Amino acid sequence: MAHVCDPTLVFRQLFEKVSSTYTYVLADANTREAIIIDPVIETVDRDIKVINDLNLKLLYAVNTHVHADHVTGSGQIKQKLPGVKSVIFDMNAKADIYIKEGDSLQFGSKKIEFLSTPGHTNGCVSIVCHTAKSVFTGDALLIRGCGRTDFQQGNSALLYDSVHSKIFTLPDDYVVFPAHDYTGQTNSSVGEEKKHNPRLSKAKEEFIKIMANLNLPYPAQIDRALPANLVCGIQN
């Protein structure tokens, strides 16, 4: 199980295997107030069970961006746990709270801060928890990889600048928790990715060429996910 260095932060990394998505639960161990990052609709009941088993009070369901590969669970979580507020950066998507660069959210004595890291999509954010020395990078930075830039306003030059100016300037020992992993890895570190990321450790021009030649198939659920995620995953 993945751990963080803050002993008063409850932390769970949960996996949804169809889309290889990581969902994260963070909570103040004293007040039990909690947030969830990038929930997936198919695993909402599992996530709520974890929250209830740990006696947590969920305040916020945060999406790091409008996902193209799975339907967000935030809408269903709001239905099943009234009072929870959905949070996103992208103004085109329905949510209760729209955050911007530098904003923070508090749960108990814990705080997360939002960094705008566009490039995979315009609305991508990374989420820093300084007390846990951790950064939740969404699809901006993956372990030894990064989010694709061939749809949804993708822009590889912008992604390169986002990662280098916002994530790679964090301390080297900050743990990187991505939104996906396709190779069975759970976390990395800023220092490790600066050194070993086969795309982002290169010069910008080379990175742009690499990204233009990925030739990835479209995500299997894209036609369902994109419209659903503009309305919090709940279609009437």
Ligand SMILES: N[C@@H](CCC(=O)N[C@@H](CSS)C(=O)NCC(=O)O)C(=O)O
């Ligand atoms: N096969 C998966 C989709 C894989 C994929 O395209 N992942 C995206 C993030 S979700 S939009 C990505 O950016 N991948 C980068 C990479 O290098 O793999 C599916 O069908 O869901």
